[in-house]
Amino acid sequence: MTDFPGAPTTPSTGRLRVLAAMSGGVDSAVAAARAVEAGHEVTGVHLALAGNPQSFRTGARGCCTLEDSRDARRAADVIGIPFYVWDLAERFREDVIEDFVAEYAAGRTPNPCLRCNEKIKFAALLDKAIALGFDAVCTGHYARIVDLPDGTRELHRAVDGAKDQSYVLGVLDADQLAHSLFPLGDTTKDVIREEADRRGLAVAKKPDSHDICFITDGDTQGFLAERLGTATGDILDTDGTKLGEHDGAYGFTIGQRKGLRLGRPAADGKPRYVLDISPVDNTVTVGPASGLDVHALTAIRPRWCGAPATGEGRYTAQLRAHGEEVPVTAVLTDDQLHVRLDTPARGIAPGQAVVLYDGTRVVGSATIASTERAVEAHGV
Template sequence: MKILAAMSGGVDSAVAAARAVEAGHDVVGVHLALSRMPGTLRTGSRGCCTIEDSMDARRVCDQLGIPFYVWDFSERFKEDVVDDFVSEYEHGRTPNPCMRCNEKIKFAALLEKAVALGFDAVVTGHYAKVISDEAGNRELHRAATWAKDQSYVLGVLTHEQLKHAWFPLADTPSKDLVRAEAAERGFSVAKKPDSYDICFIPEGDTRAWLEEHIEMQPGDIKDTEGNVLGQHPGSHAYTVGQRKGLAIGRPAPDGKPRFVLEIRPKTNEVIVGSRDLLDIDEIRGIRTTWAGLPVAEVADFLAQQPRLGARSAEFDITAQVRAHADPVASTAHMEWVEDDEAEDGAGLRLEVVVGIKEELRGVSPGQTLVMYQGTRVLGQATINRAYSLKRADIAA
């Protein structure tokens, strides 16, 4: 097969590309230039798209004897990832830019270009597995080792994208083995630190970065009864579940710490309360996509005419709301709800409604909900609302 290896400059993508070459495929390496400031150079590795990373990727391709290219996706990255990140915070949501990058850049823009150029598949260094069912339909599954599983951040992949995705590290039991393999192959990235933090926030200070990109307006910090407890410098600097940095100045009546329960951008208010009020009973998600063919309950429902209040049959899932969080037993169904801002003219919005059966706390609108059945990734949605019966009486 003709393979495009996405080379981040890290050890995982290096070994993934090497395995593709070793398997006898025709492999071409490509590094994505995502920064609009190409002179940026960071010591070590806090992200995955610096000049340093590009040079590391080139060295690996030279050692493998395969062609290497740099594709400039910086403009699209700014529009689809950075601008989206700012917009989500402006609307009081907490986005996951890595999910958006995988969706819009690494497996949309990249794959689209690769297929147009005649490549059969894109290889990355993610720890996840793509398998085919008896009918030949592709499914996304967790990697062999739970500790390294990255299927959560790939939950945005669609049925068509899975047809052209290959993850050679899927069955590798540990990162140590990947590093050992890289060392045996003579790759200089064998001991390179893992990438982490948001790549376009090089110092890792999200609050300071947001203050440069969003106009902060002071507002009220209120309790669940609507009492003003203090002032905040800008609601965009807070996230649901946050405890530190509230600067209220006086303790709660019971002496226990307070946590951010809600962010209300329209009124510029931050609502705080006790830890138990972070418990979630129900999640409603929008912009749902399916990793492979949707389950029968969803497929049957989507084949029907949209109608306000119509809902699918319920199906069992496990729900995961963060990359390194434990999944929790849940149920899910699809539902058409009223939406005056819907662009299709029908005034309806499709939501996935997830009922949580186990303890789940501190879920923020804007986070990504990924749905599983066993090891299989069913799909994902952007959390629009996370609700608790205990919070029904919070003052508006």
Template sequence: MRVLAAMSGGVDSAVAAARAVDAGHDVVGVHLALSAKPGTLRTGARGCCTLEDSNDARRAADILGIPFYVWDFAERFTEEVIESFVGEYAAGRTPNPCVTCNEKIKFEALLEKAMALGFDAVATGHYARLSLVDGVPELRRSADEGKDQSYVLASLTPEQLRHSLFPLGDSHKSDVRDEAERRGLAVARKPDSHDICFIPDGDTKKFLERRLGERPGDLVDAETGAVLGRHTGVHGFTIGQRKGLGVEHPAADGRPRYVLSLEPVSGTVTVGAAERLAVRGIRADRAVWPGGPLDGPTECVIQVRAHGGTADAVAEVVDGEVRVQLREPLRGVAPGQVVVLYRPDPRGDLVLGSAKISGTTS
């Protein structure tokens, strides 16, 4: 197969490209330039997709002996990922930009261009297992549970999965680093990137304030309706947040307060006791089903954060909406997050589908 290896400049994508070469594929490496001003070098594990990363990817491609290109996706990244991220926060939702990037950039824009150029598949360094059974893609958790990235890949369509390769799915991160060292790849011990790539200092609130300005509103106690303070914008909060609320007057019971809901039109941030965060039902839309939609109520395990825990549930599709009833309540579930449904399986939990959370019930 002709395979386009997406090379971020990290150890995972470099080893994934190497394994694609070992498998006998005709491999070409490509680095995506996602910033209009990529001159800033990363510091430690902050950020990714910088000029330094591009150079690291090029050196890895040279060692592997494969052609290498840099494709400019900065404009599309800004529109599809950054502007979407800002817009979601302004609307009182909590987005996951890594899910959006995988969906819109790496497996829509990149795959679209790769197919137009005659490639058969795109290979990436994601930790997830992927197989085709009678032409139907099966996406599963990786062997390394601590690095599993099936959550951020669960929004990919069946057609996108049919043209994807995840060579690291059966590996553990420590083994991947050792392999990179044996291959002489300089990125073998390079730190993993963390945080949001377009917010390298990790200060999301400051980033949003620069983009959205101040939109003052009240902090309101859910129990009494009393105004506990003022804030500079709902975009500075997420459901379940405890610290940095700016509460000027302690609640009557003296207990900590958490963000319960956000109302962007009025600017109201409602806070209350921890038990009010408990969610027993989830509504979601824009569902994607790798193996086809659910057939009636289905026992499953759900996950609502990339690195969060799981919960047993029953899910079904009603009038085009995914409805999830939890066996035990979850806390801090926010509109804008993605809920991923899994079916427990000895070979690694199978992704049944994913959807964007639109609301919750307690």
């Protein structure tokens, strides 16, 4: 029997009852196959996250369509494991979609994939799995779990840095890590596709999912407008001068450059960027790129992948899903994380997550509540 790094084992046989979350893509299919090969008793499950799956994006761009469900079932048949579809559409609507809309309405920029991992895949799904007698949930995320001699576990970056998903898993706590399997963390994507082809899995060449699965046409602004309505407001420069109008402040994100529809160019001819979004007075402030330089931030609702950070410490931080790590000093006070960056970073918005790392180890994650800039925008 072969095994993979980070697989929890029972003292007697090492055989686990594993629930494999199968999205219909190549990664989750290979992860399930590897769990079977490791000797575990595996059951596949596809999460139905839409009340009407046909209203979700078709083709290979999402992970929640009828096509994806059928791909997952075919993969389970090839692997030779039982397969079920679980309806979590209502929970997904409440915890992910409604949260997404509310965050934009409040002038923040949420990460729905991170919220889905926290509230759906490693809360609702894991809770149900444990209640049914499963020992662990297996997913196709690219991350590694390291078992320590004292029985505790650590979450680490994947070997394939280009595919690493530890940022969106930084919300997992120690109890959730204890019941998680990430069989792909030590493998590159190219190898996974080759392995899927050898195993006879039809999803071997299926394109990766991307974008937001519940926005059918990829038009985030249109999706929000349908739910929040339109509300004309002003676009201002940093001294408060009106430059144009918009249909709703929720349609903008910090650092945005395109789609500003300004009536006149900047005096220096350089591009303008969104520096601030104020839902209270429905204004959007724009200015030069230098106005995006963030040198410190405060984050709330910290979640720790093990022992909580205490006092002041030196770490690296990732501030966006595909962003680079930056050296930081972090201090935890009164359940708030205060982070000072060694070098300013741009495009950091409230609502996003800051994830702290110690080398490749994920220390924890928190939600950015406010930022401090070298050049403050009007009204910040």
